[in-house]
Amino acid sequence: xxxxxxxxxxxxxxxxxxxxxxxxxxxxxxxxxxxxxxxxxxxxxxxxxxxxxxxxxxxxxxxxxxxxxxxxxxxxxxxxxxxxxxxxxxxxxxxxxxxxxxxxxxxxxxxxxxxxxxxxxxxxxxxxxxxxxxxxxxxxxxxxxxxxxxxxxxxxxxxxxxxxxxxxxxxxxxxxxxxxxxxxxxxxxxxxxxxxxxxxxxxxxxxxxxxxxxxxxxxxxxxxxxxxxxxxxxxxxxxxxxxxxxxxxxxxxxxxxxxxxxxxxxxxxxxxxxxxxxxxxxxxx
Amino acid sequence: xxxxxxxxxxxxxxxxxxxxxxxxxxxxxxxxxxxxxxxxxxxxxxxxxxxxxxxxxxxxxxxxxxxxxxxxxxxxxxxxxxxxxxxxxxxxxxxxxxxxxxxxxxxxxxxxxxxxxxxxxxxxxxxxxxxxxxxxxxxxxxxxxxxxxxxxxxxxxxxxxxxxxxxxxxxxxxxxxxxxxxxxxxxxxxxxxxxxxxxxxxxxxxxxxxxxxxxxxxxxxxxxxxxxxxxxxxxxxxxxxxxxxxxxxxxxxxxxxxxxxxxxxxxxxxxxxxxxxxxxxxxxx
Numbered sequence: 357x358x359x360x361x362x363x364x365x366x367x368x369x370x371x372x373x374x375x376x377x378x379x380x381x382x383x384x385x386x387x388x389x390x391x392x393x394x395x396x397x398x399x400x401x402x403x404x405x406x407x408x409x410x411x412x413x414x415x416x417x418x419x420x421x422x423x424x425x426x427x428x429x430x431x432x433x434x435x436x437x438x439x440x441x442x443x444x445x446x447x448x449x450x451x452x453x454x455x456x457x458x459x460x461x462x463x464x465x466x467x468x469x470x471x472x473x474x475x476x477x478x479x480x481x482x483x484x485x486x487x488x489x490x491x492x493x494x495x496x497x498x499x500x501x502x503x504x505x506x507x508x509x510x511x512x513x514x515x516x517x518x519x520x521x522x523x524x525x526x527x528x529x530x531x532x533x534x535x536x537x538x539x540x541x542x543x544x545x546x547x548x549x550x551x552x553x554x555x556x557x558x559x560x561x562x563x564x565x566x567x568x569x570x571x572x573x574x575x576x577x578x579x580x581x582x583x584x585x586x587x588x589x590x591x592x593x594x595x596x597x598x599x600x601x602x603x604x605x606x607x608x609x610x611x612x613x614x615x616x617x618x619x620x621x622x623x624x625x626x627x628x629x630x631x632x633x634x635x636x637x638x639x640x641x
Numbered sequence: 642x643x644x645x646x647x648x649x650x651x652x653x654x655x656x657x658x659x660x661x662x663x664x665x666x667x668x669x670x671x672x673x674x675x676x677x678x679x680x681x682x683x684x685x686x687x688x689x690x691x692x693x694x695x696x697x698x699x700x701x702x703x704x705x706x707x708x709x710x711x712x713x714x715x716x717x718x719x720x721x722x723x724x725x726x727x728x729x730x731x732x733x734x735x736x737x738x739x740x741x742x743x744x745x746x747x748x749x750x751x752x753x754x755x756x757x758x759x760x761x762x763x764x765x766x767x768x769x770x771x772x773x774x775x776x777x778x779x780x781x782x783x784x785x786x787x788x789x790x791x792x793x794x795x796x797x798x799x800x801x802x803x804x805x806x807x808x809x810x811x812x813x814x815x816x817x818x819x820x821x822x823x824x825x826x827x828x829x830x831x832x833x834x835x836x837x838x839x840x841x842x843x844x845x846x847x848x849x850x851x852x853x854x855x856x857x858x859x860x861x862x863x864x865x866x867x868x869x870x871x872x873x874x875x876x877x878x879x880x881x882x883x884x885x886x887x888x889x890x891x892x893x894x895x896x897x898x899x900x901x902x903x904x905x906x907x908x909x910x911x912x913x914x915x916x917x918x919x920x921x922x923x924x925x926x
Contacts, residue, residue: 466853468833468836469833469838469842469843469845469846469849469850470846470849470850470852470853471845471849472849472852496812496845511838511842511845512842512845512849513839513841513842513845514811514812514841514842514844514845515841517811517812518841521806521807521810521811522806524810525806525809525810526799526802526806527781527799527802548753548754551753552873552876552877553754553796553873553874553876553877554798554840554869554870554872554873554874554876555839555840555841555869555873556798556799556800556803556840556866556869556870556873557754557796557797557798557799557870557873557874557877558754559799560754560756560781560796560797560798560799561754561755564754564755564756564757564797565754565755567755567757568751568755581841584839584840584841585839585841585842587839588837588838588839588840588841588842589838589839589842591837591838591839592837592838592842
């Protein structure tokens with residue numbers, strides 16, 4: 357599968373998924389692996405053999421990793437780098453966990469409410485954006501302001517986790533059992549999220565609209581939650597435009613909620629690009 | 642236990658609890674039963690014998706019930722009475738479910754987002770308040786505006802359900818495992834709920850404060866959720882004062898979050914008083 361020389365393997369290893377990319381000497385991606393093989397629950401001794409097994413389809417090369425693999429419950433804990441932080445700061449704090457295997461630290465920022473990320477910093481730095489506001493939708497969505505190529509500050513929103521919790525365990529489970537991409541219901545949820553009353557009131561509407569024969573379902577719930585995130589994040593990170601990094605379907609949903617004219621969607625593989633750039637910075641230093 | 646003649650038994654039968662009161666001819670409460678014997682999951686045939694068993698400690702008399710016993714999954718479905726609704730409207734819609742056993746309907750209000758209650762309407766009407774704003778904290782907290790002795794409109798907030806869900810199933814479970822009545826952490830959560838960013842961002846702070854060695858725990862989580870409810874409800878129901886009806890410890894928590902000078906706390910047994918008043922209205926009509 358790979359004819360060219362492979363200079364680096366980059367890996368984003370989260371709690372629920374594993375992705376790896378093989379880079380040629382100019383950084384081009386020439387091979388990839390994606391497995392639902394998250395590192396949650398792995399014992400410390402299991403990391404090295406699991407990584408070897410997952411990377412078996414790719415040529416051998418130096419490995420640079422990011423994500424929850426560097427958390428306290430991961431392979432080795434990589435202490436957070438405080439913001440503001442860019443390629444230089446992250447490259448300077450790469451940790452060698454085994455022969456030819458490196459780990460990028462996550463970022464933290466402090467204030468009234470401290471915040472942390474692991475993995476998203478590589479996606480952000482991989483975007484090449486020098487100044488702007490980024491949003492990375494997901495289980496724990498991240499919003500970040502970049503200034504002069506450095507992450508100045510960021511904030512986490514529990515949006516994706518809420519969505520799963522409410523559909524699985526709450527009184528809204530019955531009303532949101534079916535997953536449908538209903539654009540009108542999603543838009544109605546986004547509009548509703550801007551009204552007075554707050555999220556914990558608006559959510560009850562998922563149940564009562566169903567009771568009153570106007571079922572809105574999972575798409576309306578998604579609109580309420582994503583809309584509430586955007587209302588809150590827009591206050592913390594005012595910006596005419598927002599750059600989205602994430603799975604295509606989810607990023608497209610956020611773009612609709614933001615208003616398509618306000619949103620730019622970047623392609624995938626940003627973590628690979630970020631780790632490549634961090635590694636280059638490291639070996640040039 | 643009861644020397645005086647009993648004129649009426651009132652019952653509030655919810656999904657998770659059963660309470661009953663014996664009333665003398667002037668309405669005075671002369672006996673009571675409280676059991677964790679909710680009606681969730683009871684088959685239709687099981688209601689009559691279960692009620693007889695639960696009421697065995699009290700003298701025999703006519704029974705007036707409210708609560709989820711009147712829902713679609715209850716004994717008999719009592720259709721909601723639309724707002725505005727007071728004693729007259731509810732009394733006119735009492736349903737006889739068996740010989741000497743009556744059921745009060747719940748209330749609904751419609752609009753952008755419909756809303757429903759079952760049981761709380763009796764507590765509200767039992768308060769005797771003619772004009773004002775009431776808050777009934779609980780799994781699904783209710784706020785209501787009373788005008789001229791009628792419930793004009795009301796709104797539900799999922800606060801109590803959120804609190805249980807987040808402690809049991811979310812990333813915040815570990816940080817909120819211990820239940821402590823930490824007044825300072827609760828107050829910090831209430832203050833934080835007024836900041837920009839929104840609930841799904843503020844909640845992540847429960848985790849990160851813990852990560853950064855400033856654990857805030859379940860009391861902070863409670864403050865965030867109750868505070869967010871109050872922010873949202875205060876926009877929907879502006880009022881200099883709020884009357885609280887609920888379990889004493891929870892009502893006291895809400896009073897602290899509102900500012901004690903803004904809050905009045907009513908005693909318990911409001912459901913009994915309301916059902917008594919509804920029944921009197923019925924037999925006088």
